[in-house]
Amino acid sequence: MSPRTTAQFEEIRLKSREKIILAAMELFSRQTYHNTSIADIAKEAGVSKGLIYNYFDTKEDIIKGIVEYMMAMGDRIMVESRNEDDPRQELREMIRQTFAFIEEQGHITRLMVPLALEIEQFSFINEIIEEKSKYYLGRLVTVLERMGYEDAEMEAWTLGLMLDGIPLDYSILGARLPIKKLEQYLYKKYNL
Amino acid sequence: MSPRTTAQFEEIRLKSREKIILAAMELFSRQTYHNTSIADIAKEAGVSKGLIYNYFDTKEDIIKGIVEYMMAMGDRIMVESRNEDDPRQELREMIRQTFAFIEEQGHITRLMVPLALEIEQFSFINEIIEEKSKYYLGRLVTVLERMGYEDAEMEAWTLGLMLDGIPLDYSILGARLPIKKLEQYLYKKYNL
Amino acid sequence: MSPRTTAQFEEIRLKSREKIILAAMELFSRQTYHNTSIADIAKEAGVSKGLIYNYFDTKEDIIKGIVEYMMAMGDRIMVESRNEDDPRQELREMIRQTFAFIEEQGHITRLMVPLALEIEQFSFINEIIEEKSKYYLGRLVTVLERMGYEDAEMEAWTLGLMLDGIPLDYSILGARLPIKKLEQYLYKKYNL
Amino acid sequence: MSPRTTAQFEEIRLKSREKIILAAMELFSRQTYHNTSIADIAKEAGVSKGLIYNYFDTKEDIIKGIVEYMMAMGDRIMVESRNEDDPRQELREMIRQTFAFIEEQGHITRLMVPLALEIEQFSFINEIIEEKSKYYLGRLVTVLERMGYEDAEMEAWTLGLMLDGIPLDYSILGARLPIKKLEQYLYKKYNL
DNA sequence: GATGAATGAGGGTTCATTCAT
DNA sequence: AATGAATGAACCCTCATTCAT
Numbered sequence: 062m063s064p065r066t067t068a069q070f071e072e073i074r075l076k077s078r079e080k081i082i083l084a085a086m087e088l089f090s091r092q093t094y095h096n097t098s099i100a101d102i103a104k105e106a107g108v109s110k111g112l113i114y115n116y117f118d119t120k121e122d123i124i125k126g127i128v129e130y131m132m133a134m135g136d137r138i139m140v141e142s143r144n145e146d147d148p149r150q151e152l153r154e155m156i157r158q159t160f161a162f163i164e165e166q167g168h169i170t171r172l173m174v175p176l177a178l179e180i181e182q183f184s185f186i187n188e189i190i191e192e193k194s195k196y197y198l199g200r201l202v203t204v205l206e207r208m209g210y211e212d213a214e215m216e217a218w219t220l221g222l223m224l225d226g227i228p229l230d231y232s233i234l235g236a237r238l239p240i241k242k243l244e245q246y247l248y249k250k251y252n253l
Numbered sequence: 254m255s256p257r258t259t260a261q262f263e264e265i266r267l268k269s270r271e272k273i274i275l276a277a278m279e280l281f282s283r284q285t286y287h288n289t290s291i292a293d294i295a296k297e298a299g300v301s302k303g304l305i306y307n308y309f310d311t312k313e314d315i316i317k318g319i320v321e322y323m324m325a326m327g328d329r330i331m332v333e334s335r336n337e338d339d340p341r342q343e344l345r346e347m348i349r350q351t352f353a354f355i356e357e358q359g360h361i362t363r364l365m366v367p368l369a370l371e372i373e374q375f376s377f378i379n380e381i382i383e384e385k386s387k388y389y390l391g392r393l394v395t396v397l398e399r400m401g402y403e404d405a406e407m408e409a410w411t412l413g414l415m416l417d418g419i420p421l422d423y424s425i426l427g428a429r430l431p432i433k434k435l436e437q438y439l440y441k442k443y444n445l
Numbered sequence: 446m447s448p449r450t451t452a453q454f455e456e457i458r459l460k461s462r463e464k465i466i467l468a469a470m471e472l473f474s475r476q477t478y479h480n481t482s483i484a485d486i487a488k489e490a491g492v493s494k495g496l497i498y499n500y501f502d503t504k505e506d507i508i509k510g511i512v513e514y515m516m517a518m519g520d521r522i523m524v525e526s527r528n529e530d531d532p533r534q535e536l537r538e539m540i541r542q543t544f545a546f547i548e549e550q551g552h553i554t555r556l557m558v559p560l561a562l563e564i565e566q567f568s569f570i571n572e573i574i575e576e577k578s579k580y581y582l583g584r585l586v587t588v589l590e591r592m593g594y595e596d597a598e599m600e601a602w603t604l605g606l607m608l609d610g611i612p613l614d615y616s617i618l619g620a621r622l623p624i625k626k627l628e629q630y631l632y633k634k635y636n637l
Numbered sequence: 638m639s640p641r642t643t644a645q646f647e648e649i650r651l652k653s654r655e656k657i658i659l660a661a662m663e664l665f666s667r668q669t670y671h672n673t674s675i676a677d678i679a680k681e682a683g684v685s686k687g688l689i690y691n692y693f694d695t696k697e698d699i700i701k702g703i704v705e706y707m708m709a710m711g712d713r714i715m716v717e718s719r720n721e722d723d724p725r726q727e728l729r730e731m732i733r734q735t736f737a738f739i740e741e742q743g744h745i746t747r748l749m750v751p752l753a754l755e756i757e758q759f760s761f762i763n764e765i766i767e768e769k770s771k772y773y774l775g776r777l778v779t780v781l782e783r784m785g786y787e788d789a790e791m792e793a794w795t796l797g798l799m800l801d802g803i804p805l806d807y808s809i810l811g812a813r814l815p816i817k818k819l820e821q822y823l824y825k826k827y828n829l
Numbered sequence: 830g831a832t833g834a835a836t837g838a839g840g841g842t843t844c845a846t847t848c849a850t
Numbered sequence: 851a852a853t854g855a856a857t858g859a860a861c862c863c864t865c866a867t868t869c870a871t
Contacts, residue, residue: 064832064833098862099861109835111835111837114864175367178366178367178424194422216438218438219415222419227414229417230414239410243410243411246408246410291846300852301852302854303847303852303854311846312844484865492831494832495868499830558805559754571809603799606798607802609806614798623791627794627795630791634792640849640852641849641853646855674841676840684856685856685857690843831871832870832871833870834868836867836869837866837867841864846858848854848857849856
């Protein structure tokens with residue numbers, strides 16, 4: 062009889078929001094942002110069209126929601142794995158995590174890369190990608206320096222580019238990309 | 254007043270078709286496939302909307318036209334540069350051409366990469382990319398073998414992935430990607 | 446903890462209802478009936494959307510509520526000001542009250558005039574206006590007859606029309622309408 | 638076989654545009670701007686919804702089109718009727734034209750007055766009304782001065798307001814407003 | 830009495846595509 | 851070959867209204 066408490070409402074809101082975000086992620090990665098209509102998302106989420114606008118001001122806003130959701134969910138590439146004593150160990154861990162991420166969360170890759178390219182206005186995605194890359198590159202440089210590389214910066218770039226190429230090729234070649242063997246090869250190549 | 258010859262007609266047709274394709278390329282790379290309307294293309298090409306349907310059955314068909322056009326235009330990454338005597342020279346040439354292509358024809362890169370990801374129905378683009386990659390990879394393997402690399406296949410993959418990563422990063426970082434230095438570094442790294 | 450008495454409930458009801466009506470009046474006159482949503486009203490009234498439907502069956506119903514509210518509030522144009530002895534005095538009082546109303550309650554004017562025209566279904570507003578006008582006109586006729594006007598009815602019409610023209614011009618011209626001077630001029634013209 | 642000439646296209650465009658404007662005028666005056674949908678207009682004009690956007694950028698733009706159309710159609714209140722010799726004759730003509738306009742083109746009145754009040758953003762309608770009023774008032778002042786009125790300006794205001802009141806009352810009372818008798822009464826009152 | 834999440838019809842607008850000329 | 855008026859399906863979004871709590 063009495064109205065729901067604020068906490069109850071909050072929980073309901075979170076659940077609905079999540080349903081919508083998950084549906085949107087699924088569809089965007091399956092069929093592209095532009096080929097997915099609000100009606101599609103609503104149906105996939107089992108929710109009315111109108112409700113979506115209770116949580117997102119605009120269709121593009123849903124993307125922002127997805128990114129936030131993913132960041133909150135873990136953002137697992139970035140798990141810290143510093144190793145003061147052994148730079149080799151640290152580099153190995155960085156590479157391992159990157160491959161693990163691509164394999165385990167391949168759909169995120171397949172979602173974000175196209176999104177970044179598909180929606181030009183969405184500079185904020187590019188900004189996130191750029192910032193992460195810069196941070197990642199910085200760490201690579203440090204580690205490679207400690208490993209004694211002379212031109213550590215350029216070597217970091219080649220490694221970084223290669224790791225960036227993986228999701229791209231992966232989204233085209235899928236299983237034909239020999240990920241496992243590549244990972245092993247990198248360990249060997251860098252003596253890890 | 255004399256009726257135009259078949260050849261004249263054919264020439265007119267080719268000219269109009271080219272105008273449309275060039276306009277579409279320009280706009281797709283500037284503003285994305287989905288954000289470009291047939292009306293936009295018509296205006297950019299200085300042609301009526303109706304005429305476009307005289308040459309292309311559908312909007313997506315224009316993409317096919319673009320790809321064909323680009324292939325016909327020279328496909329310059331693929332210029333043969335075999336060098337039976339010196340594999341080093343051949344690899345150097347392959348790398349050089351790749352970088353040259355990215356720099357000179359950056360807009361094509363910025364056009365094709367998004368297109369490949371944006372339009373899922375367009376498996377044929379993926380197929381083209383895949384075929385080219387396979388060919389390119391094959392050549393890399395051969396060259397690296399001749400250069401004495403033990404695991405030439407995996408080394409070719411790393412190099413290929415890296416070269417694929419460049420356009421991706423380039424379309425995000427633009428001038429902040431140190432392309433020139435990267436090219437030089439690769440020459441040094443592979444002793445070319 | 447003791448249950449509220451019926452009277453207390455009734456008071457609460459009245460208070461909420463009034464809050465809603467005042468909010469709606471404010472917004473309708475500020476931004477038009479059609480540009481004001483139930484959500485806007487709820488926010489302005491500091492009340493939930495649901496509650497509004499506790500007091501009004503429909504959005505249009507709120508208008509009925511506003512009209513009733515205004516009538517109950519005093520209907521101040523219509524304050525009786527009969528003066529058996531001096532028709533001049535009576536006419537002067539009628540004119541004075543009209544001008545006073547327009548000046549003091551300008552927002553009501555700006556609310557009702559558009560409303561009457563905007564919402565055709567709302568014949569009842571037109572009916573009210575019509576009835577008031579007829580009554581007002583009747584009084585004018587009587588007064589003017591007593592003042593000796595030969596064609597009192599037509600003179601009453603001209604005066605009535607003029608007084609109707611004021612809110613209309615007022616809602617367009619605002620302060621550029623020389624209300625004060627007009628009032629004085631009318632007194633002079635009718636020798637009041 | 639050959640494409641239509643520019644002139645032919647121009648004629649087609651004018652015709653379609655007019656069909657749409659006439660349909661919109663009809664519906665706006667019958668059921669209010671806000672209660673008329675683009676679909677309604679399309680149906681009334683016997684045209685597709687899409688075509689309307691070939692001629693008007695936006696729904697509000699149609700109003701601008703209507704106003705322009707009406708101005709181009711004649712704007713008949715404003716027919717010059719100067720009479721250097723006899724101000725009485727000139728005033729009589731002004732009043733006559735006003736009444737004629739209201740009677741003959743009542744739908745325009747019923748269209749524009751609500752429109753001006755319904756759409757607040759549409760300052761341009763208000764501006765037109767204001768400008769016309771100022772002009773009209775100015776002429777009234779001049780004429781009344783020549784007729785010897787002492788406070789010609791205020792007298793002009795009362796007359797102007799009254800003439801403004803007519804369309805307002807007319808849109809509410811319709812035929813119950815004794816227009817004919819009012820007109821005659823004014824002639825008599827002003828000795829025309 | 831009160832809340833706000835949820836619904837769904839409907840509105841404005843866009844745009845690929847057709848077709849008469 | 852060429853034009854651009856015309857179509858209509860589809861899309862994003864708004865909002866009055868309902869209802870479980």
